[in-house]
Amino acid sequence: MEKVRVGIIGLGNQGTHYMAGLFNPGKIPNGVITALCDNNPAKIELMKSRTEGQNVAYFDNYIDMLDSGLCDMVMVVVPHYFHPEMVIEALKRGIHVICDKPAGVYTKQVKEMNEVAKQSNALFAMMFNQRTNCVYRKMREIVQAGGIGELQRVTWIITDWYRTQQYYDSGSWRATWEGEGGGVLFNQCPHQIDLVQWVVGELPVQVNGFCQYGKWHDIEVEDDVTAYFRYKNGATGMFITTTGEAPGTNRFEISGTKGKLLVENNKLYYWQNDQDSQEWSKTATIGFVPPKCTMTEVETDGENPQHMGIINNFIAAIRGEEPLFVDGKEGINGVELMNAMELSGWNNGEPIMLPVDEDRYLRELEQHVANSKKKTCVDGAIADTAGTFGSK
DSSP, X not given: OOOEEEEEEOOSHHHHHIIIIIITTTOSTTEEEEEEEOSOHHHHHHHHHHSTTSOOEEXXXXXXXXXXXXXXXXXXXXXXXXXXXXXXXXXXXXXXXXXXXXXXXXXXXXXXXXXXXXXXXXXXXXXXXXXXXXXXHHHHHHHHTTTTOSEEEEEEEEOOOOOOXXXXXXXXXXXXXXXXXXXXXXXXXXXXXXXXXXXXXXXXXXXXXXXXXXXXXXXXXXXXXXXXXXXXXXXXXXXXXXXXXXXXXXXEEEEETTEEEEEETTEEEEEEESSOHHHHHHHOSOSSOOOOEEXXXXXXXXXXXXXXXXXXXXXXXXXXXXXXXXXGGGHHHHHHHHHHHHHHXXXXXXXXXXXXXXXXXXXXXXHHHHTXXXXXXXXXXXXXXXXXXXXX
16 A cells, blocks of 8 residues: 555644654654645744655645645644544545544533544544553553452652743643633643543542642643542542642552552552452451562563654554554543543532533633633744653
């Protein structure tokens, strides 16, 4: 089969990375960029200077690009509110599509997108590049195999997202309810919010979110969050994040009756009890001694291909060579969890049951959008994001 023809919608930081950091260096051997789209002329001119001599068509309207017949697949890399709309238009035309995170801003629009995906013959994936990380893949494998027993606690402290005020001032859409739909939860943390349910294998049933808005920066959205989870078996969880803390921490721990798993500093550690802790509790003849336990650093396959891995798999799936690694319809799970945290935060930590009341969420979001501050920024600047992904 010939190379898959690829179009990119959105030539900001990430879209530029895909073009200049992956396709141009030949890291996507079975894909070729044939079309690029952005509604900002400055970004198009900048990219033209980087693709001189290449057979690439440029568009300032994504519908025109989709209708051009130049693309077998597209990558949607634009502000969050537009993700479902653009994915839907591609799928309706039978064009395969990878959507950057998050799947959308609110579950109602994501459900509409997923319904179209169910009816389309085209493939749809989310850019959940952290699912390719060997430590998280292995962590999920152990949990799904029953390696930690019954779930007891989930804790993720992800506070190494430090951002300066300049970062927030670099785009008129950033950190506004109207432009971005949220803050640290919707911009920095969608991968962790996806992983926390993907690795555990389930969403919590109740969330209390304690969000602070513009605590560390001159912004209107959340930049500091502590959330409490409750799972169907009574297990609990904590998710803590911020863009205002330095130095920060990235520590993901899952505990169960047979042991626990910890990912920190790109390493996976596994504590295994000789006996299930609840069984031990019922039969032990001494009151202060836990079951014997061994700790090991888990060996993985060492592979962490990130965005390159997702794109190459997607193209291989189009070519019929591999199964699709990430089904795009799974993107709603993270949006569900983000919406629960945000809705609770807007209401002083009110317990929110999942699935979220989508009409209530949209109604309250629209109230925030109506009061959103207008920002005037130069939106043509492009930051180099290569090498910033790692384990987050």
